[in-house]
Amino acid sequence: MELGTGIGWRPEIADAVEELPGVDWVEVVAENICPGHLPAALTRLRSRGTRIIPHGVSLGLGGADRPSQQRLADLAERATALGAPLVTEHIAFVRAGGVLTASPQLEAGHLLPVPRTWDALKVLCENVRIAQDSLPVPLALENIAALISWPDEELTEGQFLAELVERTGVGLLIDVANLHTNHINRGEHPVKALDELPVEAIAYVHVAGGIERDGVWHDTHAHPVTQPVLDILSALRDRVTPPGVLLERDDDFPPAEELAAELTSIRTTVGAAPAGRTPDARGEVRAAARGGTTAPAAGTPEAPGGARAHGGPETRPQEREETGAEENPGARERLALGQAALLSALVAGTPTPEGFDSRRLRVQSRALAAKRADVVAKVAPELPEILGRGYRDAFLAYAKSRPMQAGYRRDALDFAEALLIAGRPEDESARRLLTGWWEERAAPHPPRRATRFVRAARAALSRR
Template sequence: MGDTRELGIGIGWRPEIADAVEGLPGVDWVEVVAENLCTGHLPDSLLRLRERGVTVVPHGVSLGLGGADRPDPGRLADLAAKATALGAPLVTEHIAFVRAAGPAGALEAGHLLPVQRTWDALEVLCENVRIAQDALPVPLALENIAALVSWPGEELTEGQFLAELVARTGVRLLIDVANLHTNHVNRGEDPAKALAELPVEAIAYVHVAGGVERDGVWHDTHAHPVPRPVLDILADLSSRVAPPGVLLERDDDFPPAPALAAELTAIRDTLTRSAPVRRGAVRSVGAVGAVGAVGAAVAAPVAVAAGAAGPAGATTAVRAEAAPAAPAAAGRAPVRADEEARQRVWVAQAALLSALVAGAPVPEGFDRARIRVQSRALAAKRAGVVARIAPELPRVLGAGYRAAFLAYALARPLRGGYRRDALDFAEHLLVAGEPADPVARRRLTRWWEERAGERAPGPVARLVHAVRSALGRG
């Protein structure tokens, strides 16, 4: 257990394509979203794959290791139990934050949000990673994420940030080449530069996925075919180091099995073509850790004066004076007032999340147009998830479901999970006297009462709602 040297070619297992995955030729391993599993009731399809010798890796999405709070022990214990139940060689998560405590209480993003690449955020992330590593029975690998927005005042590039993370914690990396492409389009970041700066020999495996560009913004949908630029980044990575595993992700709009097989073939062909030009010399993890992954070069003004390109051509200055001296040895972090760092990270993340999901003012330095795009994307994702777990709602509301949910979501943050969100959305409509069609309203009322265990809001609640709306507080 713990050996990831030869994972091979894999695909993300999802219930919608379980039969197709079992029948695909040449699938060495699968990855499954950890939060979608129940330890005591593993899907029959996964059990059959395991019996055939197919490796199963749990992939977490809710730990929020990049957040200001320390990891939740219950979430860690749950992930550990799933790794054990699956006999997994490792578990994976994301370098992201997903929640923060705002002025109105705890806020959930319902999505992976980027960590600001500062020394403060790095210190917090490293401690959180060490806590997670101690709680897990197998090695941990962390994934770089896709982002629509750029943080102002970043002090490290993505490659430098990841290299420091590896040097200080020994964590493995899950490199998503589709996310590197997303950040190239959305944030002007060079994928080749990121690959050149990060310790590629620390890679546990690689993600490949598709997306779509709308109005100059790349959306990492996992619902479209893998585009050529993503395969080109995979080829660049493979020319630098042989990745132990490469996995195709697909989360929506699932194509027939032959289309999935064709995408896996394209991945294999890309790896085969790039292997002959692979460079022989790569840095070792030990050597990187011994001098600090970023080292004095990052702290030198000449290395950082140019800054990093942000959205719409904006430039984010990197402050050389903010960089501490490199660690004296592998795994040794600079001395820092950790709780003060956490407080600074919390303030920044709470302000951003409040702007994205609670209608708060956009923090200084952010691209306001991009914040609006991200806010609507988060609301749209909530609409999609609620539609899947409560399919009766779009059936009752028909074509008006999406517009009604977006209007609700843009004013009401996600709290208490998606099932609670579905109930809150239905209650919101009933209090507002919606839907207008009496038959649909009776169906929605019945649905809400069966699940909430109480009577639906009546005339008094609707009157209060009307008054609050008139006062601008509804």
């Protein structure tokens, strides 16, 4: 299916998207639309024949639990409402804990990497088959960007994706910006991944911008697309003509002419990709024989968390035969324990699990808290208006002891409740406004002191 050139549709750039030349299709975040009340701009695009593809972010198909039937039904409803030719999601986990670990379920509010092990692959494949059976159109899955690596991984990213496609027939959404991110953050060579990928399974490609801070690449979707990312797109184009390529932008939106220029740059790269260009260990480009393999640059360090810088440990064929079979008792439980320990360290301050890079976990933890504060400010813009400059510090202090457990909207209410219980904000007028905001959305009156003690006791018991 040929898609052409697309852009991620966001309300902030809805008018610009309608006017941009050469936009063949758009992608929408599935959880951000209501099938019965589509934004007028999306309806106009659809009436013009522009294809619209829903892109999910909350299924957590890489998690230990089987996917929620309600979430799958919601995604299917959106695909039908939009007349979408396919739907997409991520190879990631977004929550952990719960029944499999007999512990409280925690929400990451972010896409976290799945360990590239045979256990995790088996669970992922089962979850993907469940999703495929529940959706009215084909499914394609995206590789994610990550700051951290799992210890003792058994497959490279390319091998993991190839096995996934072979076992399930699922399509791939390859994000070349994420390949660049993982190159900087985890030492994984993007061309090695491309060489190992079943490129014929690619449904489309994502391109996005980011920024490097303190030696860590942040996949922000709020900065211009960099040349190293376009170089990886070029290397992919040397191997296959992608059916579609899409520009993602989620924040700090530039003027329409800058978006148009980035789309032009993407079209040019796809249309005239020079053969045999291979990113080196820092993402720059050097000539290489087309179809050949490229070793990492001399002195490339090992990736944090145990994965080798040039793509991870080699796979032993017998492991596929022994652990890739359908009968693999305990795979979900083992995966659940590992993911719960990691997520708890990231959002609840528990000790770093063995084998992980504690410095990287601290970076990831701060990034998760910052994103959580930003998203809560978007879903509940009244809170930063009421609290003013003190909003961010207050929220980050709250987040240190209160992991998210039921999504961002509930998180906003819990944050406001915590402030009111503590007698904050100190300004009486602001506290009155916050009380009114909370009452309209949660309950007829703020929680009393007795409620505070009961909830604190329950929280203490749950952490034991």
